[in-house]
Amino acid sequence: KKAGEPPKDPAAGPAKPEGEKKPEEPSKNPTAGPDKPEGEKKAGEPPKNPALDAVADLKMNIVPDDDDSSAITLPIDLIDDFEGHPFPVEDDQDMMDLVSSIKQFGLLERITVIPNAKKPGRFEIVAGHRRKRACQLAGYTNIRAEVRSMDRDTAIIFMVDSNLKREKISPMTKARAYAMKLEAMKRKAGRLSKTDILNGKKPMRADEQLAQQTGESRANIQKITRLTKLEPELQEMVEKKVLPVHTAADISYLKPEEQKKLADAIAKEGGTVPSGTQAAKLKKESQAGNLTEEKIVKTVAPTKREISPPLKVTLNDEDLRPYMPKNATIPDAKRIILEALAMRKQAMDRKALKNAADKDATKGAKEKKTLTTAR
Numbered sequence: 001k002k003a004g005e006p007p008k009d010p011a012a013g014p015a016k017p018e019g020e021k022k023p024e025e026p027s028k029n030p031t032a033g034p035d036k037p038e039g040e041k042k043a044g045e046p047p048k049n050p051a052l053d054a055v056a057d058l059k060m061n062i063v064p065d066d067d068d069s070s071a072i073t074l075p076i077d078l079i080d081d082f083e084g085h086p087f088p089v090e091d092d093q094d095m096m097d098l099v100s101s102i103k104q105f106g107l108l109e110r111i112t113v114i115p116n117a118k119k120p121g122r123f124e125i126v127a128g129h130r131r132k133r134a135c136q137l138a139g140y141t142n143i144r145a146e147v148r149s150m151d152r153d154t155a156i157i158f159m160v161d162s163n164l165k166r167e168k169i170s171p172m173t174k175a176r177a178y179a180m181k182l183e184a185m186k187r188k189a190g191r192l193s194k195t196d197i198l199n200g201k202k203p204m205r206a207d208e209q210l211a212q213q214t215g216e217s218r219a220n221i222q223k224i225t226r227l228t229k230l231e232p233e234l235q236e237m238v239e240k241k242v243l244p245v246h247t248a249a250d251i252s253y254l255k256p257e258e259q260k261k262l263a264d265a266i267a268k269e270g271g272t273v274p275s276g277t278q279a280a281k282l283k284k285e286s287q288a289g290n291l292t293e294e295k296i297v298k299t300v301a302p303t304k305r306e307i308s309p310p311l312k313v314t315l316n317d318e319d320l321r322p323y324m325p326k327n328a329t330i331p332d333a334k335r336i337i338l339e340a341l342a343m344r345k346q347a348m349d350r351k352a353l354k355n356a357a358d359k360d361a362t363k364g365a366k367e368k369k370t371l372t373t374a375r
Helices: 050-057 093-105 129-137 152-163 171-189 194-198 206-214 218-229 232-239 245-251 256-268 276-288 293-298 317-323 330-374
Strands: 071-075 111-115 123-127 142-147
Touching: 093 129, 111 152, 123 129, 123 152, 129 142, 152 171, 171 206, 171 218, 171 232, 206 218, 218 245, 232 245, 232 256, 245 276, 256 276, 256 293, 276 293, 317 330
Parallel strands: 111 142
Antiparallel strands: 071 142, 111 123
């Protein structure tokens, strides 16, 4: 021992540094679990939906529907159609059937909406445009809706996918929908990270992804989306199935003024459209800068053969014998046929003159009657 040191107590532990705190005593309740981090949700609590903040801003007494925090009942007049929605909603027989079903059984599947970013306090339909219209026709003022929180491009993809399930989709509707979805997919894809690039990962084209999702070939999707480049008059011809899709896709490469000239030529010729071969030729001429109005008109103008097709009629013995003398020869039969045709033409000319005279007489009588009434 050093001089002056007090004797050590063998029962005492090592000396504690001055100022050291005692460790916290464990919980006396053995059944208690570990403390929950601040803000942690309790078990059974529904997840919060940030989109419902828009509902709270309306200061409306809206109760969640079916115990689902994202499903509510909204006034129909607060719901707008999706901006640029390419799928037409028509009051056809299918719509009337849907109205009858809703009147009888109610709305079985709620619509999906998002807060309208441009109009605070309102909502925008992502899926359910036909159901909303049917509820309006059925006299409903409110509608069951699921409020979702998603960015614009995700909403576009969701909207297109939910509507592509329809049984009847016209070529132009599909073209607008595909084009809209492709643009959204391209924006969402962005650039690959450095890690993906180092790993040799290659980005998949948006049209390749869409081809996998729809089951159509990439080439066919490219042709369909080209239809959106057509002038309105030509798009209407595609809509009415007057202009085939593949032919229209080639025509879409023409300059706008060239397309308008073609549409005018088709209208003048009574709806005659170019063939697939002619459309491909027009595309090639336009890209080379050699397409003229004369060449455009020529593709739909009738040929000389179409204007005056050659006439060749073959009549056998059974057809002619009842109208010919017993000993008639082929030259005799030809002469008799021509004489009969000449007599028929004379009869038709006399009939035409009589109809014209009757028409003039009727017109004169009407004018005389009008003049007498005026006096």
